[in-house]
Structure formats: C-alpha cells, structure tokens
Amino acid sequence: MTDMAPLPARGCGATPVLKERGQREVFCGLTGIIWLHRKMQDAFFLVVGSRTCAHLLQSAAGVMIFAEPRFATAILEETDLAGLADAQDELDREVARLLARRPDIRQLFLVGSCPSEVIKLDLAKAAERLTRAHAPHVRVLNYSGSGIETTFTEGEDACLASMVPALPETSERALLLVGALPDVVEDQALALLSALGIDAVRCLPARRSDDTPAIGPNTVFALCQPFLGETHAALRRRGARPIPAPMPFGEEGTTQWLAAIARDFGVSAERFEAVTAAPRARARRAVAAAAETLKGRSVFFFPDSQLEIPLARFLVRECGMEAIEIGTPFLHREIAGPDLDLLPEGPVISEGQDVDLQLDRARAARADLTVCGLGLANPLEAQGLATKWSIELVFTPVHFYEQAGDLAALFARPLRRKARLKIEAAE
Amino acid sequence: MKLSVWTYEGPPHVGAMRVATGMRGLHYVLHAPQGDTYADLLFTMIERREERPPVTYTTFQARDLGADTADLFRTACRDAVERFAPQAIIVGASCTAELIQDDPGGMAETMELDIPVIALELPSYQRKENFGADETFYQIVRHLARPMERTARVSCNILGPTGLGFRHRDDVAEITSLLADMGVEVNVTAPMGASPQDLTGLGRAHFNVLLYPETAEAAARWCEKELGQPFTRIVPIGVGATRDFVAEVRALAPAATAPSEEGLRLPWYSASVDSTYLTGKRVFLFGDATHVMAMARVARDEIGFDVVGLGCYNREFARPLRALAREYGVEAIVTDDYLEVEQTIEALAPEMIMGTQMERHIGKRLGIPCAVISAPVHVQDYPARYSPVMGFEGANVLFDTLVHPLVMGLEEHLLHMFRDDFEFHDAAGPSHHGGGAARAESAGGASPPGPPEDISGKMNGADALVWLEAAERELKKIPFFVRGKARRNTEAFAAQRGVQEISVDTLYEAKAHYAR
Numbered sequence: 001m002t003d004m005a006p007l008p009a010r011g012c013g014a015t016p017v018l019k020e021r022g023q024r025e026v027f028c029g030l031t032g033i034i035w036l037h038r039k040m041q042d043a044f045f046l047v048v049g050s051r052t053c054a055h056l057l058q059s060a061a062g063v064m065i066f067a068e069p070r071f072a073t074a075i076l077e078e079t080d081l082a083g084l085a086d087a088q089d090e091l092d093r094e095v096a097r098l099l100a101r102r103p104d105i106r107q108l109f110l111v112g113s114c115p116s117e118v119i120k121l122d123l124a125k126a127a128e129r130l131t132r133a134h135a136p137h138v139r140v141l142n143y144s145g146s147g148i149e150t151t152f153t154e155g156e157d158a159c160l161a162s163m164v165p166a167l168p169e170t171s172e173r174a175l176l177l178v179g180a181l182p183d184v185v186e187d188q189a190l191a192l193l194s195a196l197g198i199d200a201v202r203c204l205p206a207r208r209s210d211d212t213p214a215i216g217p218n219t220v221f222a223l224c225q226p227f228l229g230e231t232h233a234a235l236r237r238r239g240a241r242p243i244p245a246p247m248p249f250g251e252e253g254t255t256q257w258l259a260a261i262a263r264d265f266g267v268s269a270e271r272f273e274a275v276t277a278a279p280r281a282r283a284r285r286a287v288a289a290a291a292e293t294l295k296g297r298s299v300f301f302f303p304d305s306q307l308e309i310p311l312a313r314f315l316v317r318e319c320g321m322e323a324i325e326i327g328t329p330f331l332h333r334e335i336a337g338p339d340l341d342l343l344p345e346g347p348v349i350s351e352g353q354d355v356d357l358q359l360d361r362a363r364a365a366r367a368d369l370t371v372c373g374l375g376l377a378n379p380l381e382a383q384g385l386a387t388k389w390s391i392e393l394v395f396t397p398v399h400f401y402e403q404a405g406d407l408a409a410l411f412a413r414p415l416r417r418k419a420r421l422k423i424e425a426a427e
Numbered sequence: 428m429k430l431s432v433w434t435y436e437g438p439p440h441v442g443a444m445r446v447a448t449g450m451r452g453l454h455y456v457l458h459a460p461q462g463d464t465y466a467d468l469l470f471t472m473i474e475r476r477e478e479r480p481p482v483t484y485t486t487f488q489a490r491d492l493g494a495d496t497a498d499l500f501r502t503a504c505r506d507a508v509e510r511f512a513p514q515a516i517i518v519g520a521s522c523t524a525e526l527i528q529d530d531p532g533g534m535a536e537t538m539e540l541d542i543p544v545i546a547l548e549l550p551s552y553q554r555k556e557n558f559g560a561d562e563t564f565y566q567i568v569r570h571l572a573r574p575m576e577r578t579a580r581v582s583c584n585i586l587g588p589t590g591l592g593f594r595h596r597d598d599v600a601e602i603t604s605l606l607a608d609m610g611v612e613v614n615v616t617a618p619m620g621a622s623p624q625d626l627t628g629l630g631r632a633h634f635n636v637l638l639y640p641e642t643a644e645a646a647a648r649w650c651e652k653e654l655g656q657p658f659t660r661i662v663p664i665g666v667g668a669t670r671d672f673v674a675e676v677r678a679l680a681p682a683a684t685a686p687s688e689e690g691l692r693l694p695w696y697s698a699s700v701d702s703t704y705l706t707g708k709r710v711f712l713f714g715d716a717t718h719v720m721a722m723a724r725v726a727r728d729e730i731g732f733d734v735v736g737l738g739c740y741n742r743e744f745a746r747p748l749r750a751l752a753r754e755y756g757v758e759a760i761v762t763d764d765y766l767e768v769e770q771t772i773e774a775l776a777p778e779m780i781m782g783t784q785m786e787r788h789i790g791k792r793l794g795i796p797c798a799v800i801s802a803p804v805h806v807q808d809y810p811a812r813y814s815p816v817m818g819f820e821g822a823n824v825l826f827d828t829l830v831h832p833l834v835m836g837l838e839e840h841l842l843h844m845f846r847d848d849f850e851f852h853d854a855a856g857p858s859h860h861g862g863g864a865a866r867a868e869s870a871g872g873a874s875p876p877g878p879p880e881d882i883s884g885k886m887n888g889a890d891a892l893v894w895l896e897a898a899e900r901e902l903k904k905i906p907f908f909v910r911g912k913a914r915r916n917t918e919a920f921a922a923q924r925g926v927q928e929i930s931v932d933t934l935y936e937a938k939a940h941y942a943r
C-alpha cells in the first residue's frame with residue numbers, strides 16, 4: 001500500500017517461547033477499573049470482594065481522585081461467607097442504594113474477585129436479576145477481574161467481552177474500534193479514518209451507553225490493544241470479522257494498522273498516502289528526537305500488560321533498541337502474530353513468570369532499560385538499573401501518530417535522567 | 428457486605444507485611460493470588476525501599492484450585508527458604524487463601540524446616556491492617572523471646588516501629604537519642620531493624636518503650652507478663668507528653684537522668700507574638716487513635732487551638748479516644764468510612780484539619796487547610812530531611828507542621844490591607860497554601876479527574892437563600908481565603924433566623940455573631 005519497511009528476514013513468529021509457571025508479580029484484572037471508569041462516563045464498577053481488593057484499587061490508583069469515583073468495593077464480611085443467599089440479598093440492597101444515590105449511572109458492572117469466585121457467588125445470576133429490577137434505566141453486567149482468572153489488562157478484556165453478547169444487532173457495514181482509549185486519542189483515530197473516507201466507525205467501549213455500538217455479520221473490527229483476546233473471540237461469535245494488524249504504536253505500527261483497515265475498505269493508495277503523509281512525517285520526526293537517547297541501548301521487559309511485544313517491536317524497529325527479553329503474561333498467537341513477525345529474531349520471548357528467576361536474568365543481563373512493575377522498579381534502580389514503570393504505558397495516551405514521540409520519550413526519560421544526575425563530589 | 432471506596436487500613440496480611448518488611452532476616456510466605464502482590468509497591472514506591480519486601484506469594488490461579496494449591500504452597504515455602512536463607516519465616520493466608528483452607532501454618536510446620544516457622548491466623552474478613560501488624564509481631568515475639576538475665580546497665584527495648592509507618596524512621600532516631608541522653612541504652616528496637624536473632628534477646632532489657640500501641644501493644648503485654656518487663660504508656664508526641672514520658676522512664680529506671688531540652692523551640696515559638704493569631708483556631712483531628720489523642724493535647728495546650736472534634740478509624744482504640752473526647756468536651760467519631768468523616772468536617776467547618784492523607788483530600792475539596800499527622804501514608808510522608816514527630820525535636824517539627832498550612836499572623840493583616848491589590852484578587856489564589864481555592868487535585872498521569880461529583884445527593888440548604896447584589900459585592904471584598912467561611916457562616920446565620928435575602932447588613936450581623 002505504501003513504502004513499508006520490509007519484514008525482517010527472520011521474525012519472532014516462530015521463536016520458541018520460554019514458558020514459566022512460578023511466582024508472579026503482576027496486578028489482577030481489577031486494576032483495569034481505574035481507566036475503564038474514566039472512559040465509560042455513565043458506568044459504575046462494583047467489585048464484590050474483600051478489603052484486599054479495595055486496597056488494591058486504592059493503591060493502584062496511586063492517588064485518590066477524591067470526588068466519589070464511579071467504582072467501589074462491596075466488602076464481603078463473615079456473614080456473607082456463611083450464607084450465599086443472604087449475600088445475594090445484601091448485594092441487591094447495596095445496588096439499590098447505590099443507584100438511588102447515583103441517578104447518572106446507566107451501566108453497572110458487578111466485578112467478580114478471587115473471594116467471590118472461590119465462594120461461588122453467582123454474579124451472572126445477580127446481574128440478570130438486577131437488570132430486570134432496574135431496567136430500562138440501568139443495565140447490569142458482570143465480569144471477573146479476579147487475580148485467579150485475570151492478569152492486569154485482562155480485566156479490560158473481560159469487561160469488554162461481557163458487553164458483547166448484549167450489543168444490538170445490525171447489518172450495517174461498519175468498523176468497530178476495540179479497546180478503551182483516552183478520548184483525545186480516539187478522536188485522532190476517528191479523524192484519520194474519516195479522512196480516509198471511512199465514516200461508519202463505532203467504538204467499544206463507547207463513552208456513554210447511549211452510543212453503544214451495534215454489531216453483526218458486516219462488522220469488521222480492529223483491536224487497539226493486544227490484550228483483548230476474549231473480546232476478539234466474543235465478537236467473532238457475533239459474526240464480526242477481525243482485521244489483523246500490528247498494534248498502532250509508533251509511526252510504523254499506526255501506518256500498518258491503518259493500512260490494514262484501508263485495504264479492507266478499498267481505500268486507494270493515493271488517498272492513503274495523502275492522508276497519512278503529513279502525520280507520518282511528524283511522528284517520525286518526534287520519534288527521532290527521543291530515539292537519539294534510545295539507539296543502540298538494550299531493553300528487558302518484565303511481563304505486565306501484554307503490550308510488551310508491540311512495544312518491543314516499536315523500540316527495536318523505530319528507536320533502534322535491542323531487546324534482550326520480552327516477557328508477556330500471556331501470548332495470544334493470533335493477535336500478537338503481526339507484531340511478532342515484524343520483530344527481528346534475537347530476544348527471548350517469555351510467557352508467564354517466575355519472578356525470582358526472571359530477576360536473576362534481568363540482573364545478569366543488566367539491560368540499559370528494564371521495563372517492570374512498580375513493585376520491582378526501585379529495587380532494580382537501587383542496583384543501578386534504569387527502569388521504566390510499565391503501568392504508565394497503560395495510563396498514558398501512547399497510541400497513533402501524534403503520541404508516537406511521547407511513547408518514545410517515556411522510555412527515553414529514565415535514561416536521560418540517569419545520564420543527567422551527577423551527585424559525586426566534583427574534585 | 429459493606430460498600431467502601433477509600434479505606435484507611437489495608438487487610439491484616441498487609442499489617443504482617445509491615446512487620447516483615449521492617450525486620451531483617453525474616454521472610455513471609457503468603458498464600459495468595461497474583462494480584463495481591465500489589466502490596467509490594469506500597470513499600471517500594473511510597474517508602475522508596477531499595478529492596479523488595481521479603482514476601483513470597485504463592486500466586487495460585489483458578490486452575491490450581493482444588494488440585495494442588497497446597498503443593499504450590501509447599502514449593503513456594505521451600506524455594507523461599509532456600510533462596511533467601513531467612514533466620515525464621517512467618518506463614519499465612521490472604522483473604523482468598525483463607526477461604527480455600529489449605530492451612531499454611533500446619534503445612535509449613537510439617538515440612539521440617541530447620542528454622543523457626545511462625546504461623547499466623549489473621550481473620551481477613553473481620554480485622555484489618557493494624558490488627559495484622561500487632562498480632563504478627565506478638566506471634567513472632569512469643570515464639571522467639573525468652574526470659575534472660577538483664578543487661579548490667581539500664582536498658583529498654585523500643586517496640587512498635589514497622590515498615591510503612593508514619594515517621595517511624597525518625598521517631599526511633601529521636602527517641603533513641605533522648606534515651607541515650609538520659610543514660611538509658613536501647614537493647615533492641617523492633618520490629619523495625621531487628622532480626623529474629625535480635626528478638627531472642629528482647630528479655631535482656633529492663634523495660635519496654637511502647638512507641639506505637641497500634642502495632643505492638645499485644646507484644647508489650649506479653650513481655651510484661653512473661654519477661655517481667657513493664658512498658659511505658661505515654662507516647663512522647665508534643666512537649667508535655669515528652670516530659671511525661673521522661674518522668675515515666677525515670678520511674679522505671681531510677682538511674683536515668685533528665686535529658687537536655689536545649690534544642691526545644693516550640694514553647695517560645697508558641698509564646699511569641701506572631702503566634703497570637705493561632706489562638707482559638709478551630710481544628711478537627713482524625714487519624715489513628717494514638718496520634719490523634721497525642722495531637723489533641725499539642726493542639727490545645729501547646730499551640731492554643733480549639734479542638735472542635737476528633738476521631739479515629741481504628742475501632743480497637745475507640746474507648747480511650749471517646750474518653751479523651753469527653754474530656755475535651757467534643758464528640759468522638761469512630762469510623763473507617765471517609766464519607767462520614769467528610770460529613771462531620773463539613774458540619775463542623777473547622778479552620779484547619781489535622782488528619783491523614785484522606786482528610787488532606789477532603790480539606791482540598793472543602794477549602795480547609797490540613798496538616799497530616801497520621802497514617803495511612805503517602806510518599807509525601809517520607810521527607811528526605813529528618814522530621815520526627817516525637818521527642819523535643821518532634822515538637823519543633825509539629826509547630827512547623829501545624830502552623831504552615833495557616834495563613835500566618837502578620838501576613839493575615841497584610842492581606843487584609845492589600846485586599847484590593849491585583850495580586851490578591853480572586854483569580855490569583857494563594858501561591859502555595861492549601862487553604863484557598865478548592866480546586867480539583869490533579870490525578871497525575873493522563874487522566875485528570877473530572878469536576879468534583881456531588882457525593883452527598885442531598886439538597887444544598889442554601890438553595891433557598893438569595894444574596895442581594897450589594898451583599899454579593901461586599902462578600903467579594905473579603906479576602907479569598909476566608910470568603911468561603913464568611914459565605915457559609917452568613918448563610919447558616921440567615922437560615923437560622925429564617926432570613927431569605929442576604930443583605931450587607933445580614934453579612935455583618937453574621938460576622939458579629941460569629942466573632943469571638
């Protein structure tokens with residue numbers, strides 16, 4: 001379609017994967033609520049869990065957004081554990097109270113946790129019952145964000161997948177963008193697609209429940225995030241067809257992602273070039289600035305969000321970095337395929353975790369930059385390794401052309417910082 | 428089932444982590460799902476720890492349930508002992524593991540490890556973080572400490588400081604040096620900095636200094652009973668309490684001498700004229716009971732504030748707190764529901780809050796300055812500089828802490844004089860004091876919070892009141908940092924009298940009414 005960089009002679013598509021099953025140092029899927037509740041402006045997330053779950057949400061949020069947020073935890077107590085029937089009644093009561101106080105809420109997600117799953121509290125049944133009770137104003141859905149089922153971003157996947165069966169049916173030929181993006185980034189994508197002549201574009205999740213997309217056999221969908229495997233499968237079950245592509249990170253990723261969609265919609269090469277030339281050039285320039293710091297440096301990814309493979313592809317191909325190990329909590333072959341094919345052979349691809357062994361590898365590798373979770377960052381910094389907190393990569397706008405430079409800069413900053421600090425005596 | 432948004436305390440196993448992380452040579456094997464590892468970041472990020480907490484989480488998954496979660500635990504336990512070579516381990520379950528009833532304690536005990544194995548039973552669905560810390564420390568002490576010969580010179584143990592504590596690092600340093608000044612040696616400080624080996628020597632001390640009752644009272648009581656060590660009841664926060672503490676220590680250790688008060692500045696700073704303006708400022712206190720009770724005394728007796736209300740989130744200490752509140756002639760609130768705390772503050776409309784990071788946020792919303800005096804902690808509560816809140820230097824720190832959020836003395840007058848100056852017009856806002864504009868706080872990162880949402884759902888009582896134009900203009904002349912209060916007072920005054928329209932007269936009548 002346009003002057004794409006060639007595929008590497010040997011990509012990572014066939015690289016054997018180091019599978020690990022040991023102690024993991026990752027968030028559970030509840031964490032996704034932090035960004036999902038900001039995206040879906042009339043949704044409330046009610047975790048049915050323990051004090052630990054409430055504490056996790058509070059700690060992961062890092063700051064307390066002190067207007068009452070649109071999430072809360074219904075903390076199970078001794079009595080709820082004793083009688084499940086009563087727990088259902090309690091839940092009804094809490095939900096009724098909540099909805100009475102918050103008439104702005106149109107969608108309520110009951111979010112399962114480890115405790116609610118272990119005691120087999122049936123939240124699907126509760127959601128059905130509560131939907132009947134509060135229809136038509138509020139729709140109640142349920143999904144699991146528990147740590148025994150989901151890792152970090154898989155919570156968003158479970159949330160979106162739970163919405164799919166309830167989406168209205170349509171035969172319209174339309175494109176569905178899948179994944180919760182910051183509004184500003186989503187708007188950029190919509191503007192680009194519109195300039196390409198693709199105007200029938202819907203988003204999952206929608207910002208407000210009135211804009212809930214309809215889907216059907218003429219829907220094609222493009223994932224904006226790599227961690228949406230369940231949603232991918234659920235959409236297919238509804239007859240929608242995926243457009244496989246690398247993830248829209250960096251200039252190259254965005255171009256290939258757009259190109260895959262453009263091909264599907266029969267956009268001419270000229271038009272594609274006309275629409276993308278300027279933002280591509282801008283993105284390249286912006287990336288080049290940060291790439292000066294990154295070029296030739298090595299990077300080691302701890303598993304966290306499943307963004308690791310596409311991000312490594314971006315860092316290697318567009319910023320000139322060398323990847324040593326790319327850890328991912330879960331490798332979805334089909335979704336990660338296009339990114340893996342672009343990634344030149346070399347790095348270890350690991351799936352799952354045994355954190356102590358992985359720390360040993362990271363310390364031995366002493367990469368110039370180690371991308372890891374907040375629990376590991378300072379201990380590694382204290383050993384002289386520069387780190388990038390991975391959680392920032394899901395909280396910050398990093399998709400598409402206009403953020404490509406920011407994305408590169410996120411990785412460059414720890415290195416620039418390390419180079420800048422000179423605390424020894426001058427002598 | 429209880430709906431909760433923000434919590435003052437984490438689950439009890441986080442309390443156990445605070446003990447383990449504070450100590451050296453101890454490892455915690457925690458039967459828990461992967462998501463519970465978030466707790467590490469509390470220590471590595473908030474406290475900027477350079478090492479991972481010494482915790483191995485089994486991180487069992489759904490597919491392990493019913494099959495081999497017990498095996499997973501044994502493997503994790505064996506691996507941890509091998510890799511970290513601890514002197515002792517504590518083992519326990521998080522809330523989820525408690526439900527699957529694998530009995531980590533029982534399993535670990537049958538593994539024939541050649542180090543002490545201390546099993547923890549922390550009821551996750553009933554108790555909270557402080558209980559978890561207290562119980563954990565008690566269990567460790569009970570397992571390891573034995574009666575033994577006392578040190579030749581008079582010595583004590585310092586009990587209570589943990590990881591993630593409010594100013595524990597500096598409090599310990601301050602009290603250690605105070606005791607040294609009195610000729611009392613510290614035998615062991617624990618949990619913070621102690622190894623299991625050190626704890627076996629607890630019995631050598633002549634008495635115990637209980638710095639943090641929340642986290643070490645059970646251990647102190649056990650030592651009293653089993654090791655014959657009396658312990659101090661007074662927590663040395665503030666000048667008066669520090670002097671009382673000194674007297675208490677001297678009663679326990681007659682050989683101890685009086686410490687120097689040379690560096691103590693609070694009494695003079697409070698007496699100096701600039702502080703006149705602090706007199707009778709209405710303050711509300713909330714936090715853990717120990718800090719609140721001690722700070723109430725500082726606020727009233729050492730700064731000259733009026734205590735208009737106080738409360739704590741840890742029910743375990745409700746009784747002494749209520750007794751103290753009665754003594755201060757105010758109502759005590761004991762709750763872990765921050766919405767309730769917020770309502771109380773709103774109703775009392777204090778001029779300053781002495782609270783936790785939660786109240787700091789509440790204060791921001793309500794436009795009331797807040798000094799942070801208690802956990803739960805935030806990265807800001809770990810200043811790079813030395814800043815204890817205990818002992819004589821702690822008293823100095825407290826003076827600064829309490830005065831800083833208020834617009835001070837002369838400055839307040841100057842602001843009045845220059846109130847029409849462009850620098851002080853509305854939009855200018857205070858340059859660094861938290862008290863002024865109740866702006867929404869930035870959430871950091873990419874998603875700034877939206878406009879504050881109405882959380883109460885109740886009707887604003889002032890809806891029926893009308894401000895006449897002249898009164899509104901007059902109100903605008905009042906400096907921005909007291910305007911909110913003037914508006915609230917006037918409206919409350921008008922409402923009380925059934926006045927519907929607020930005129931300039933109403934404004935000044937209200938001012939006269941509230942003047943003291």
Ligand code: SF4
Nearest residue numbers: 028053113114147462
């Ligand atoms: S891992 Fe499970 S118990 Fe822990 S916070 Fe997540 S959902 Fe709650």
Ligand code: SF4
Nearest residue numbers: 834838857858859860
């Ligand atoms: S807020 Fe302004 S006037 Fe008050 S101390 Fe700070 S700089 Fe001075």
